[in-house]
Amino acid sequence: MSYALVILALILGVVVWWLLKQTFNLEPWAATASTDAVRTEGVRSPSTMIPLPPVKLALGVFLAVVTSLFALFISAYSIRMEYGDWRPMPEPVLLWVNSGILVLSSVFLQAGWSAAKRGSIATVRFGVAGGGALAIAFVVGQLLAWYQLTSGGYLISGNPANAFFYLITGVHALHLIGGLVALAKTVRRVWQSDDTAAMSLGVELCAVYWHYLLAVWVIVFGLMLST
């Protein structure tokens, strides 16, 4: 559980630090009841509001939840690994190819986001569509890797290492598929309008989510390579 604890300690540390920063040294009962507060506190007074659009904050909170999820999977993995009957699986070359595809996918979305900030609509369209296609290729590649392994006799019930491999790669792929649903909406919006300023946020959220899933994949894949 130590991995999960460290991650959660970090997340909770951020929450507690931020809350203390907000709340320390204030005397809420004191008679500061003036119209100044109306100008400086609360959401429609930008000076103290978290400078984020709500969707962006929501994505951040969601990523914290997903982090907790994967940290727990990895904790379970590392606890289980120490038992004597752990027989590691081979990592097919295909996984390296898939990793490369996922990196490219992230790069495409990053390019799309940068282009949205610059205002060049052609690059935005190229970036999000290319990123989406590559992500689909990644999911297909993962399925192929599963197919290779199962036909090689590495069944999910064969060994705990196998079970964890299928479980974690499966959960990761499901998160990517969920992201593809959001990306599909963004792609449609990008194709329907030329207003890059309006689409910038949507593209940014997709890009951030893609980078995040890439980071999770790198950690998960690294863990599997090292064991």
Next chain:
Amino acid sequence: MSDVTHDALDYVPPLEVEEEVLYHAKTWLGKYVFCQDAKVIAIQYSVTAIGIGLVALVLSLLMRLQLGFPHEFDIIDPTNYLQFVTMHGMIMVVYLLTALFLGGFGNYLIPLMVGARDMVFPYVNMISFWVYFVAVMVLVASFFVPGGSTGAGWTLYPPQAISPGTPGVDAGIILMLVSLALFIIGFTMGGLNYVVTVLQARTRGLSLMRLPLTIWGIFMATVLALLAFPALFVSAIMMILDRTLETSFFMPAMISLGDQTSYDGGSPVLFQHLFWFFGHPEVYIVALPAFGIVSDLLSVHARKAIFGYRMMVWAIVAIGALSFVVWAHHMYVSGMNPYFGFFFATTTLIIAVPTAIKVYNWVLTLWRGNIRLTVPMMFAIGFIFTFINGGLTGLFLGNVTIDLPLSDTYFVVAHFHMVMAVSPVLVVFGAIYHWYPKITGKMLDDVLGKIHFWMTFLGTYAIYFPMHYLGFEGIPRRYFAYGDTAFMSDSSQDLNAAITVAAFVVATAQLFFLWNLFISYFRGREAGGNPWEATTLEWQTAHTPPRHGNFDELPLVYRWAYDFSVPGVEQDYIPQNVSPAEVEQMQQRVEPSSEQTTDEKP
């Protein structure tokens, strides 16, 4: 307030960030079924949660009949007993209390108390309820599948949860796990909403430190739930795989019914770690909203500012953070390293410190308050008693050496029912009596309410207090019947019978409550906008019940939520949206000597 200069008084700056356009439903379905208004979603959540909670209540009565009068009634057999224990626990903890506090009260109170028109993502909020609803339906379905619901105990420990011989091993356990996974997905959608709404949709002037403690409690509980539920999700998924695809995450090699199973080398203790990594924060997911709500009830009905507001907020945050490092105190009997147990005993006792701070502050809020013994106030005070009682036995069970002999006895049953079943439920009742007038516009009947309170409060004591003695005698929990066992005294069976009678009295009391909810809706006294003379924003809406969009014009907040009995002002409360200029126009208190008896500042 006296140092505010006059020229600053009346000027209200214009909105710096424009309001978003509010969604309006166009169809009947969109307005009443797939509604995106948080208030309607709150009622949908509450009705579903209370409905399934009543099912769990009936299950507990059937169990009590068996335990109290083992020979007289032949309603349930041992299989049913195990199934009912399991479903009663799971429903009460997850599907009733978690859903009611966060989905019910969270949805109703967050937008109103922070001065927002609705949640930030109303559509996601609506989906959240319907996923929860499907989760409940899947859970209910498990009663009717072949083999019935699972009987593994609400902790669902493997290997027995998915081994032949346990009730519901065919389909019941799968439906249970699927239902939990759905619940978590649904909750995550709602939880994102609660967190983002509290952080991003507060009205002008409402800083974090001016939030009512109700919102603090719900907010921190949501943060906990978002981080802890993934542990249950992970274990549910892994157990589904163990059950269906015969993986060996949790299942060791073993011989079942004379045959070697195909499982090999899984770790049951791993499940226990994952389960309690969720399970202990879950206690606080239920307790923190209760803490927050009870703070507001005490303050409003004692006409006094909450004692130590900042301390209360920090205690909520500290309890939330600490709740993640105490989980293994549920596993002292799992054969862990003694140093490991020592660590968790220490953290468990440390978490008692912020909790005790809260209890002291509640009591000090009452001290020299102008207490109005309304029904919500009676429930709030009842909560303090019950919570202290249950909390004290927690100190016993938190210590390894005392826990070992008491583990799996009725002492544990008594402890957790006192501290996380009865206490939060008393707050739920108090909160319903408190906010029902805002939700429906009608007051609940006082006499029925008082009957309900006394029967429930005294009745639950009659149920759970004797269980401590049963526990000391070593009587194990989760047993269908005890027969003639040497270590059990003869009188323990009489005690069990008495407990059963008390349980039926408490159940009867709930009929008064339900009747009250029903009859007051039609015949109740008109409540008016602010019957309790409270300060928070939900009582300042133009209409009662609040309409779609909550406020005509978004309120401006000038003060914290606890300006009760302010010196120099005749009216003993100043709502959060009253400006300093309006206070100056309020009638001033005549006798200056009365100022010395009012304790405003904590």
